[in-house]
Amino acid sequence: MTDHRPALHRNHISPTIGVLRAALPIWMVLAGCGRIGFDAGGGDARVGGDGGPDASVGPPKVVQHASQAVGNGTSIAVPLGGAVGDGDIVVVATSTSQQNGMPTVSDSQGNAYVLAVTAETVGDAVAAIYVTTAAAGPDTITCRISVTDNIHCHVYDVANATTVVEATGTVVEPGPALTVMTSGAATAGSYVLAYFSGNNTMATFVPDTSYADTEYTVSATIDAAFSEDRLVATPGVQIAAATASNSITFVNVIVALHAAH
Numbered sequence: 001m002t003d004h005r006p007a008l009h010r011n012h013i014s015p016t017i018g019v020l021r022a023a024l025p026i027w028m029v030l031a032g033c034g035r036i037g038f039d040a041g042g043g044d045a046r047v048g049g050d051g052g053p054d055a056s057v058g059p060p061k062v063v064q065h066a067s068q069a070v071g072n073g074t075s076i077a078v079p080l081g082g083a084v085g086d087g088d089i090v091v092v093a094t095s096t097s098q099q100n101g102m103p104t105v106s107d108s109q110g111n112a113y114v115l116a117v118t119a120e121t122v123g124d125a126v127a128a129i130y131v132t133t134a135a136a137g138p139d140t141i142t143c144r145i146s147v148t149d150n151i152h153c154h155v156y157d158v159a160n161a162t163t164v165v166e167a168t169g170t171v172v173e174p175g176p177a178l179t180v181m182t183s184g185a186a187t188a189g190s191y192v193l194a195y196f197s198g199n200n201t202m203a204t205f206v207p208d209t210s211y212a213d214t215e216y217t218v219s220a221t222i223d224a225a226f227s228e229d230r231l232v233a234t235p236g237v238q239i240a241a242a243t244a245s246n247s248i249t250f251v252n253v254i255v256a257l258h259a260a261h
Contacts, residue, residue: 057160060158062157066079066154067227070219071223076153078143080140080157084109084136085157088157091129091158091255092130092155094127096223097150101126105141105153107140107141111133114130116129116130117254121172124199127225127252152197168256172251174248177243182254184237194228195226196242197224198225200221201224202246203226203246205224211240213229215228
């Protein structure tokens with residue numbers, strides 16, 4: 001069933017596997033789907049709490065994802081709709097206006113988040129991706145800044161992956177054609193998340209057709225953010241693309257995280 005509400009918040013959970021969004025307008029591609037993305041073989045085994053390799057587990061899979069944005073606040077909370085699995089990683093992409101400084105991330109489980117990648121440009125946005133290993137149970141993730149302004153917070157619960165960063169990349173570029181790539185190679189089966197952020201844009205986005213699990217937020221102050229993910233099929237430099245609805249400046253980041261198997 002299509003959700004016709006404004007795309008300020010998305011929280012997707014469903015049994016659908018391997019959903020790949022077609023290149024549709026963003027308000028069409030963001031109707032719910034959640035326990036989606038990547039089917040883990042070999043049963044329901046999960047990465048151990050230490051994030052180390054485990055040959056018994058399958059490839060990474062996205063269990064659930066959600067997002068929230070606020071136009072005037074110092075924090076925004078994103079509750080996950082289902083319980084996080086023991087040893088899942090939680091990957092958080094966040095952004096705000098550059099003059100506010102980089103957002104920080106915490107959660108209701110008390111997990112410590114590690115910064116994986118960040119980028120910014122004066123007068124526009126600052127964007128970052130954080131990662132942690134979670135315990136089993138409910139979790140609400142909060143993104144914070146030190147002043148009252150816009151904040152975007154996109155959250156991905158991923159099983160069978162680790163917090164080990166294989167490669168990252170950043171770019172500051174004008175729209176509408178956006179591309180961000182890793183500066184190093186990623187191995188086959190690793191998990192990739194790309195995040196695109198724009199300040200004062202009211203932009204919408206068309207996703208890369210090789211990516212899935214899209215999240216989109218736009219705040220009351222017309223700042224916008226978009227995220228998409230996939231598994232690495234071919235080892236090497238990873239590239240993510242999106243098409244924005246305007247040509248202002250965007251700050252984009254990407255990370256590849258090592259699989260647990």
